[in-house]
Amino acid sequence: xxxxxxISGETFASPSIDAxxxxxxxVTGPKGCLLIIKNYTGDRLNFTLAxxxxxxxxxxxxxxxxxxxxxxxxxERGICGTLFVHKVAGAMSEEGxxxxxxxxxxxxxxxxxxxxxxxxxxxxRLKAK
Numbered sequence: 001x002x003x004x005x006x007i008s009g010e011t012f013a014s015p016s017i018d019a020x021x022x023x024x025x026x027v028t029g030p031k032g033c034l035l036i037i038k039n040y041t042g043d044r045l046n047f048t049l050a051x052x053x054x055x056x057x058x059x060x061x062x063x064x065x066x067x068x069x070x071x072x073x074x075x076e077r078g079i080c081g082t083l084f085v086h087k088v089a090g091a092m093s094e095e096g097x098x099x100x101x102x103x104x105x106x107x108x109x110x111x112x113x114x115x116x117x118x119x120x121x122x123x124x125r126l127k128a129k
Contacts (some may be wrong), residue, residue: 003086003090004027005023005026005027005087007020007120009021009042012044013042014040014042014043014046014047015046016047016051017046017050017053018047020023020035020047020050020051021050021053021054022045023037024050024051024054024060024062025054025058027059028054028060028061028062030124031061031098031099031100032060032061032062032099033054033060033063033065033072034062034063034065034083034089034102034103034106035047035050035051035062035063035065035066035100036065036067036085036086036089036106037064037065037066037078037079038066038067038077038078038079038082039066039067039068039070039075039076039077040077040078042045044066047064048064048129051063051064053102057087058086061099063099063103065085065098065103065106065107065110066110067072067081067082067085067113068081068110069081069082069110069113069114069115070117071114071115072116072117073114079115079116079117080113080115081109081113081115082111084109084113085106085109085110086107088105088109089105089106092105
C-alpha cells in the first residue's frame with residue numbers, strides 16, 4: 001500500500017537529490033509514486049528536484065505533496081499531520097485508487113490538519129564536556 005521507501009539524510013540534513021532519485025527509480029511501479037514531503041527547505045528542494053528528474057529522465061509518474069501542519073511557528077513544519085497523510089494515502093493505495101485521486105484526497109487531509117507541539121517542562125540542553 002504505501003511507504004515502499006524512506007529516504008533520510010544525515011542528522012539535521014536533507015537527503016541528497018541523487019539519493020531521493022535513486023529511491024524513486026527503484027520503487028516506482030506502473031501506477032506511479034507519491035512523495036510525501038515534510039515542509040523543510042532542504043526536503044522541499046531536494047525531493048521536488050528529484051521528482052522532476054524522475055519525470056524528465058525516466059518518464060516516471062511522480063507526484064509530490066508537502067505536509068505543513070505545525071501551527072506553532074510561521075514555518076509551518078510537517079509534524080504529526082504526516083501520520084494522517086500516510087494512513088489515508090496507504091489505505092487508498094491498497095484500494096487500488098489512482099495516483100491522481102490519492103493526491104487530491106491527501107491534499108485535502110493536509111489542508112484539514114493542524115498540529116501544535118507542547119512541552120511539559122523546559123528543554124535542558126546538554127553541554128559538551
